[in-house]
Amino acid sequence: MFESASLPHVMTKAAFEAAETQLRERLLDAQFEVADRKNAAVMVLINGSDGVGKGEIVNRLYDWLDDHFVETLSYGRPTDEERARPGAWRYWRDIPAKGRIGLVLGSWHHRLLRNRALGRLGRNAYDRALEEMIRAEEMLRHEGVYLLKIWLHMDFAEARRRLKKLRQSDGALRRPAVVEWDEFESEKDRARLADAALEMIERTSTGDAPWAVVPAADPRYRDAAVGDLLLQTLTRAAGDGRPSPRTLAIAAPANDLPKPSLVSFLDLAQGADRATYAQELRALQQRLTEATTARSFRDRGLVIAFEGNDAAGKGGAILRVREALDPRRFRVHGVAAPTDEERARPYLWRFWRNVPRRGDVAIFDRSWYGRVLVERVEGFAAPQDWMRAYQEINDFERELDENRYTVVKFWLAISPDEQLRRFQDREAKPFKRYKLTPDDWRNREKWQLYEAAMTDMIDRTSSRHAPWTIVEANDKKFARLKVLQTIVDRLEEAGRA
């Protein structure tokens, strides 16, 4: 969930100041619109580790907004009054009136996370609580309360350093700060907390109210991003009620904020050692054969999805996987435009029907991720439809996982230059020419859009049970080894579990 948010996000002072001027004006306009029409309330839920700047965000928003229509709703340890009533009472009591904005610290998510991380909620009870939360938030939406769920993300060591700095002079806080997690001191506690948080963000990111993970290391970037997200939410609250795809963005909500792509930080040129390649390949294939013919695999299944840039070498990688499999026990599904049969049914139908028997392997050459890649970029699916797809896909893959399938997902990444070289090569060689279509050239022009869609996709669907593997694929041999290695590792891990 934090893939792209973990990349450096910075904003220069000049860029921030330029953005701020415009943002403030638009925020105030949108706020007055909401205040005038009085048909919706907005709640900004500000969450994250201690030290990431939750209090600073609140202060900043007070600076930017008209504070007559803003209130801070802050929940700490329950008071006597609160303890004497159901847990939800205090949140209900404080729901802002239509026309107003509530800035929420310590929302219901915080309480749930805490109970889970402290071991007070078991697996099923936590699952149930998350599902009920989804439904309660949907009810709020129907009733005209718009939620902006923000998770401020920062490297933990950095957050701790910042918190210490606030405390430096004689131990007391130099400035008021929002400290919520001080009981989670040990490494183990923090790991449990991080795990629960990751799961909560994955499970409760609905198409209608997704979590926005905001990189918080650079305060300027952080504030500009939160401001833009709030602007989207206010606009939605004042207007037609449709969610904006920009509230989905994790890394960079606004087009004018520098948006690092996940791929731009990779070393795509990594190469395999030519001298040992053949030997390594054979060894990995051997291990794959063993893993998929082991007795324990009969009761498990394997589903592999290949996505990536055009000409990134998916076919060649699939060939190397295929070679190691029992020909009776696998099937490769090339996913092109849906057939009439498929178009007449929910988009996941064509993949569900091809879920293999346990003991078998299904390889998808392009996959259900088309929904959030090509269908998004080309406009084949409406924003509200592809926005809800992340959650639906996570549900689908979780169901596979719970049914003892190993789900392995690859994004094969090449550079634009390398792609051009391969396209020209295909054009030049008659026997390869069939592989190149006018679509490929058209897609190439939309490189940025595809890269943004890919970044959102990986942020939203790299889940605990089905993580993405990005494969640096400028060197085909390197890519093939990495693909095989990943599959073998995942299978062997599943076999041990």
Added chain:
Amino acid sequence: MFESASLPHVMTKAAFEAAETQLRERLLDAQFEVADRKNAAVMVLINGSDGVGKGEIVNRLYDWLDDHFVETLSYGRPTDEERARPGAWRYWRDIPAKGRIGLVLGSWHHRLLRNRALGRLGRNAYDRALEEMIRAEEMLRHEGVYLLKIWLHMDFAEARRRLKKLRQSDGALRRPAVVEWDEFESEKDRARLADAALEMIERTSTGDAPWAVVPAADPRYRDAAVGDLLLQTLTRAAGDGRPSPRTLAIAAPANDLPKPSLVSFLDLAQGADRATYAQELRALQQRLTEATTARSFRDRGLVIAFEGNDAAGKGGAILRVREALDPRRFRVHGVAAPTDEERARPYLWRFWRNVPRRGDVAIFDRSWYGRVLVERVEGFAAPQDWMRAYQEINDFERELDENRYTVVKFWLAISPDEQLRRFQDREAKPFKRYKLTPDDWRNREKWQLYEAAMTDMIDRTSSRHAPWTIVEANDKKFARLKVLQTIVDRLEEAGRA
């Protein structure tokens, strides 16, 4: 959930034939519209005990519809192929194409119920499964698959008798019948099954896809009701996608089907024994005082909701309850039109804020049920809003229950004649005149609409944790005793638990 469905529902042969002619024509029209437009599929999920006529319904629908666009989807014990894959695979595989109608026997609800009743799913796992089901069904709806969830209801002994009849000659089935529950033979098994079913119907009846409980004792009524429900669903699938309030109806979907009201079967004229009334009242009040001042009550709460016809005697009943309570520990909330403050927030807010501390009592003179009574009848809430309210209210009350509140709900029922007498009495006596408003006369003209809304309300929200009590209130003394008796019984039961 089965309150009104348990009343006798009959249809004469002549009435059925008249309805059938019209229904068939309209069903075919609607079916062709769906088949032509190909933007939606319809799944009719046919559930209920064995012997209620599931197979007969399927046959009847084949008679009425154009069978080119209909398919039967039937799920029994999983095949080898199905067992080798995730449980959801077989349902996914069979999703009908847009333009088509699937008649489903043994849907996913069946499997879940079975596992719960056999004790294979614990409390939390069942809860989680129900929540996931709600979400999966919502996904289908977004993808253009409309569900009509039918529960055929019949007295168990009667269902068994019918099943036996099908088997009479030499033990074999005389006609093919749908037998799904033959492993549930013992009284105890059946009770567990009924319990799980009740809960499933309550929890998974969403505003968008509510369960329709169809009384099945009279085959003519049953078939006409199912036909009308299907017509509503097809119309919705072909058209704007909004749910029709008629798909909500439990007792009688169509206006032209005889619709028994819950009240019409009561003996409203029941009277209290004048000789012992005062003594009984005092005894019950004494028990109420004891129950609400007991040590164990300090950690519990009591929430009482009074609804009923105008002039049914809510005030007098509340007075008798109030007298028995510690004046520091209760509050009566008279619920009138919402204030500006309240209108600016979700409709449950005004009730949530008045949830009492544990150890205290809140009495609501009219309640959150206004949403599905006056707001429905007067059109203050749009159909899709009051239709989702049943589930939201059940969630609210379940949350109170889980937080150790006892929720007691009364409907005080008087006859139209008795109401008229009381209105006239109020007009005649100056000191009572303030109690009578022009609204009361207007509401009286909508008697039938309110009674239908009340029937739906009790069917939809008489849950295990918060059942309704209908109070025959033509005799005020009888009503007061019944109210007190009910509260005292519920509190004493909660104290024992």
